[in-house]
Amino acid sequence: MMINKRLIGTVSESKKYIAGNVAAQWCSLAANIALMTALTGLLASLFHKTADKNSGFFTAAAAGAAVTVRFVCTLLSSRMGYLSSKTVKKVLREKIYEKLLRLGASYNGQVKTSEVVQVAVEGVEQLETYFGSYLPQFFYAMLAPLTLFVCLCFVNVPSAVVLLVCVPLIPVSIAAVQTWAKKLLSKYWGQYTALGDTFLENLQGLTTLKIYQADGFKNEEMNREAEKFRRITMKVLTMQLNSITIMDLIAYGGAALGVIMAATQFRAGNVTLSGCLLLILLSADFFIPMRQLGSFFHVAMNGMAAGDKIFRLLDLPETEEKTGCFPPDCDIVCTGLRFSYDGNSSGGGGFDNGGREILCGINMEFPKGRFVSIVGESGCGKSTVAAVLMGRNRGFGGSVEIGGRALADIRESELMKNITYVSHQSYLFKGTVRENLRMGKPDASDPELWEVLERVNMAGFLRSGGGLDTFLTEKASNLSGGQRQRLALARALLHDSSVYIFDEAASNIDVESENDIMREIHGLAGHKTVILISHRLANVTESDNIYVMDGGSVAESGSHEELLARGGIYAKLWNTQQSLENFGKDGTDI
Ligand SMILES: Nc1ncnc2c1ncn2[C@@H]1O[C@H](COP(=O)(O)OP(=O)(O)OP(=O)(O)O)[C@@H](O)[C@H]1O
Ligand SMILES: [Mg+2]
Numbered sequence: 001m002m003i004n005k006r007l008i009g010t011v012s013e014s015k016k017y018i019a020g021n022v023a024a025q026w027c028s029l030a031a032n033i034a035l036m037t038a039l040t041g042l043l044a045s046l047f048h049k050t051a052d053k054n055s056g057f058f059t060a061a062a063a064g065a066a067v068t069v070r071f072v073c074t075l076l077s078s079r080m081g082y083l084s085s086k087t088v089k090k091v092l093r094e095k096i097y098e099k100l101l102r103l104g105a106s107y108n109g110q111v112k113t114s115e116v117v118q119v120a121v122e123g124v125e126q127l128e129t130y131f132g133s134y135l136p137q138f139f140y141a142m143l144a145p146l147t148l149f150v151c152l153c154f155v156n157v158p159s160a161v162v163l164l165v166c167v168p169l170i171p172v173s174i175a176a177v178q179t180w181a182k183k184l185l186s187k188y189w190g191q192y193t194a195l196g197d198t199f200l201e202n203l204q205g206l207t208t209l210k211i212y213q214a215d216g217f218k219n220e221e222m223n224r225e226a227e228k229f230r231r232i233t234m235k236v237l238t239m240q241l242n243s244i245t246i247m248d249l250i251a252y253g254g255a256a257l258g259v260i261m262a263a264t265q266f267r268a269g270n271v272t273l274s275g276c277l278l279l280i281l282l283s284a285d286f287f288i289p290m291r292q293l294g295s296f297f298h299v300a301m302n303g304m305a306a307g308d309k310i311f312r313l314l315d316l317p318e319t320e321e322k323t324g325c326f327p328p329d330c331d332i333v334c335t336g337l338r339f340s341y342d343g344n345s346s347g348g349g350g351f352d353n354g355g356r357e358i359l360c361g362i363n364m365e366f367p368k369g370r371f372v373s374i375v376g377e378s379g380c381g382k383s384t385v386a387a388v389l390m391g392r393n394r395g396f397g398g399s400v401e402i403g404g405r406a407l408a409d410i411r412e413s414e415l416m417k418n419i420t421y422v423s424h425q426s427y428l429f430k431g432t433v434r435e436n437l438r439m440g441k442p443d444a445s446d447p448e449l450w451e452v453l454e455r456v457n458m459a460g461f462l463r464s465g466g467g468l469d470t471f472l473t474e475k476a477s478n479l480s481g482g483q484r485q486r487l488a489l490a491r492a493l494l495h496d497s498s499v500y501i502f503d504e505a506a507s508n509i510d511v512e513s514e515n516d517i518m519r520e521i522h523g524l525a526g527h528k529t530v531i532l533i534s535h536r537l538a539n540v541t542e543s544d545n546i547y548v549m550d551g552g553s554v555a556e557s558g559s560h561e562e563l564l565a566r567g568g569i570y571a572k573l574w575n576t577q578q579s580l581e582n583f584g585k586d587g588t589d590i
Contacts, residue, residue, distance in 0.1 A: 014087045018135050027073045033151055035063055038059045043274065088128060092124045115197070119310055124310070167287065188235075243297065262276045334399070337385070341384075370530075417497060433462060482508045538577070546558065
């Protein structure tokens with residue numbers, strides 16, 4: 001059916017506007033019937049030469065009143081249409097937004113960003129016409145022929161019956177097209193989002209594409225997709241045009257039938273002259289609303305398809321509302337932690353999905369107020385552990401407990417408040433340096449901001465420029481990689497939380513500044529829980545404990561000295577890095 005109950009239920013506020021819209025249109029129809037009755041009465045009396053001054057006056061007055069009523073009703077109906085579109089847009093966008101907030105930091109795992117944008121912008125826009133024009137027209141198109149039927153029954157029953165019987169032919173033809181159109185339209189939307197996806201990705205990676213001269217290839221790929229999209233668009237347009245032609249044929253044919261009926265009934269003497277004229281003038285009105293509905297048909301189809309997309313988004317499973325607080329100043333303990341990106345690792349005892357296991361039973365402890373480091377070669381799963389702790393990697397196996405409370409029971413907002421995560425690609429927003437820093441601490445004063453900038457060696461650079469008002473472009477792309485990291489660090493230092501995770505937070509910074517920043521991180525370690533992930537072992541030597549990861553497991557752990565004494569992976573890595581760093585320092589030729 002072309003009425004989506006769930007959609008209307010979701011925006012139930014719009015019901016009253018739709019009803020108002022229908023009522024206004026109906027009043028307009030009633031005024032039209034009155035006008036036509038007065039007019040045909042006058043014509044008939046002129047023909048029979050029984051007209052006098054009074055009847056002329058009466059008709060003119062009736063006509064004036066009817067025109068005024070119709071004018072007011074049209075205004076009202078378009079106003080109602082506007083109000084219902086407005087409500088729909090507001091309500092649906094709010095719902096989508098709230099849904100995303102509930103999905104939280106891991107929404108990316110379930111839905112693509114570009115799809116969200118398209119559904120929220122374009123999809124909702126489609127529904128505007130669905131609610132503003134289609135739905136009111138749907139009800140009006142039912143009501144209008146019935147009203148006319150009742151009125152015309154007083155004039156001539158056979159003609160009225162014939163006209164009424166012809167009206168449903170239009171929706172029948174629509175239904176015939178619908179089954180085919182529905183498939184076509186869902187394909188159309190699929191192509192549309194696919195093209196949007198590719199376009200967005202290619203645009204974001206344009207520089208890279210240029211560097212590898214792969215833009216030509218991508219160009220062709222996109223041309224192919226665009227061509228597919230063009231074809232399907234043309235198909236949709238052809239379908240719409242054809243269905244409009246069919247509806248026109250039925251509408252005009254039906255009206256013509258009404259005229260013929262009126263004429264034959266008049267000749268047979270079954271209807272008066274004024275009645276015959278009225279039948280002729282009103283027969284088209286039987287079909288116009290239904291015909292109008294038909295032309296909103298494709299809008300409705302689009303709206304329904306968009307509605308489905310919106311509901312798909314709104315129906316994405318959410319982790320049930322958690323109530324747990326973050327127990328501050330508590331130990332974090334991971335026991336037998338397993339994780340895989342493409343399967344779910346929580347499935348009880350057996351772990352036999354096809355997905356590659358990234359973490360294979362990890363035991364780690366991050367005691368309150370201690371400084372713990374995680375090292376290991378690239379791809380061994382360090383960032384994955386961090387993302388589990390941040391609540392971003394859900395569906396892990398084993399247990400992660402914070403102060404004895406399961407991680408899964410802790411509300412996401414509580415996690416975010418209590419764990420600060422800084423990576424080498426922390427997001428900086430378009431806006432001033434001050435605005436970006438204040439995300440860490442909304443009420444920070446300027447001296448406070450300068451102080452923290454000083455600590456990360458950014459103050460000098462900013463002073464020589466625009467100070468705290470220095471404007472950052474999107475992703476702070478007008479800063480160097482190292483400057484971005486320093487700013488992200490400054491923001492993290494301002495954020496007063498009990499746990500800090502630094503994931504290669506200083507990887508783009510020269511050794512001197514890196515040492516300064518490490519001093520800051522070590523400074524935190526006295527009173528906060530610090531988890532440091534670093535490639536450079538010189539940074540982790542002071543840790544209370546170091547976990548050395550290898551291929552998703554903990555290979556060894558202990559303090560720097562203990563690990564050196566063991567002579568395992570860590571010791572080997574340390575020696576290699578030391579000899580590299582000292583290379584040339586002791587007079588060796590480079
Ligand atoms: N979003 C993801 N989807 C699928 N696989 C992923 C994802 N992120 C990481 N991986 C895989 O998980 C493994 C571990 O990645 P992780 O980012 O944890 O490594 P890492 O130890 O932090 O490495 P690096 O030192 O290079 O940052 C890698 O083999 C990677 O291919
Ligand atoms: Mg990493």
